[in-house]
Amino acid sequence: MRAAFILGEIAGGLRRNLTMVVSVILVTFVSLTFVGAAGMLQLQINQMKGYWYDRVQVAIFLCNGTSKAPGCVSGAVTDDQRKALEALLSSPAVAQYVSDYHFESQNEAYQHYREQFANSPIVDSVTPDQLPASFRVNLKDPQKYQIISETFSSRPGVRLVSDQREVLERLFSVMNAASLVAIVIAGVMIVCAILLIATTIRLSAFSRRRETGIMRLVGASKLMIQLPFVLEGTIAAVIGAVLASGTLWAVAKFFLGDVLTSQYPGTAFISPSQTLMLAPLLVGTGVVLAGVSSMLTLRRYLKV
Numbered sequence: 001m002r003a004a005f006i007l008g009e010i011a012g013g014l015r016r017n018l019t020m021v022v023s024v025i026l027v028t029f030v031s032l033t034f035v036g037a038a039g040m041l042q043l044q045i046n047q048m049k050g051y052w053y054d055r056v057q058v059a060i061f062l063c064n065g066t067s068k069a070p071g072c073v074s075g076a077v078t079d080d081q082r083k084a085l086e087a088l089l090s091s092p093a094v095a096q097y098v099s100d101y102h103f104e105s106q107n108e109a110y111q112h113y114r115e116q117f118a119n120s121p122i123v124d125s126v127t128p129d130q131l132p133a134s135f136r137v138n139l140k141d142p143q144k145y146q147i148i149s150e151t152f153s154s155r156p157g158v159r160l161v162s163d164q165r166e167v168l169e170r171l172f173s174v175m176n177a178a179s180l181v182a183i184v185i186a187g188v189m190i191v192c193a194i195l196l197i198a199t200t201i202r203l204s205a206f207s208r209r210r211e212t213g214i215m216r217l218v219g220a221s222k223l224m225i226q227l228p229f230v231l232e233g234t235i236a237a238v239i240g241a242v243l244a245s246g247t248l249w250a251v252a253k254f255f256l257g258d259v260l261t262s263q264y265p266g267t268a269f270i271s272p273s274q275t276l277m278l279a280p281l282l283v284g285t286g287v288v289l290a291g292v293s294s295m296l297t298l299r300r301y302l303k304v
Contacts, residue, residue: 006107020200021236023105026194028240028289031189032282034182036248039278041179043270047174056142060085061151061160064106067132071161076135081157088151089135095145099138106133111264132159189290193240197233197293229297233290243287 003144033095062082065071082103088094089101094203110128137148142165262271 020196020203021232024200024236025240025243026192027189027193028237028286030242031186031193032241032244032286033247034186034189035245035285036278037276038179038182038186039281040252040270041175041182042249043274043277045175045179047268047270047274049172051303053269056109056139056145056164058137058139058145058148059160059162059164060137060148060158061132061162063157064132065129067159071154071156071158074156077157081155083135085152085155085157087133088155089137094148094151097139097141097144101135101137104134104136109133118203126198129204139235141291148249167242181303190285193237194289194293198297199227200236201233201294201297230294233294234287237290238283241279241283244282245276246255248275248278250273 062077062085063069063075065076069077085105089098106128109131110126113126113131139145139148145163145165149163152158153161249272252270252275256269258268258270
């Protein structure tokens with residue numbers, strides 16, 4: 001009997017305040033989508049770190065005719081200097097940190113440059129002799145980059161020792177900033193959702209003030225009076241959270257999984273199943289903000 005009464009009150013409240021309920025669903029959907037987007041960015045950053053950090057190369061750039069580095073005072077790297085560097089890479093002291101390495105000549109560097117910047121207007125203004133030859137070193141443990149850097153930076157014929165991790169860290173910093181922006185926007189939208197839920201509950205309580213007054217007179221408990229209102233806000237928030245979860249899954253499935261994966265096959269993107277890990281968080285957030293805003297509103301306007 002009580003369950004039927006509560007369900008009837010919920011249905012009546014949702015029907016009478018349909019416009020506000022739809023507004024709550026939409027605002028909750030947008031706010032939790034931003035929360036989920038921030039979570040997706042963090043998952044993607046962690047995925048890319050795990051994928052790329054194991055593939056980080058150390059590039060030992062050699063001197064060319066235009067190098068001004070301290071190790072290039074004698075001009076372009078000589079064959080003897082290059083052989084000495086290669087011998088050092090193969091020595092037991094260094095080889096224990098090196099998985100493998102290969103030498104990239106200036107012509108090979110030029111070909112890679114033309115492939116990478118094929119659409120750039122300055123691609124034809126660069127010549128092979130302007131690009132440095134290099135040793136591309138794969139490490140057994142990328143965390144040991146500093147050892148390779150200290151060993152080779154001061155060697156004759158070495159222009160620069162570069163770790164790709166530095167480039168990746170800049171990329172991840174940009175992604176972290178985007179994640180922070182999404183969190184800030186989500187926070188603003190969550191405040192809007194709380195205000196809308198409170199307004200919806202307030203209107204619902206006002207439209208049923210006669211019924212709640214009668215329930216007080218006959219000795220109904222606080223739970224019986226408040227529960228229909230709380231569940232109305234919670235249902236609207238949960239629907240918004242489910243829509244947000246479905247949107248994130250669709251983005252991971254059709255945008256990351258189909259579009260970006262085909263365009264960037266060498267990049268590890270998160271899977272749709274990983275985005276579903278965010279669904280309980282989004283639903284829980286929706287339930288909490290609906291419950292808190294409902295209880296605070298009811299305590300003030302129902303006086304129970």
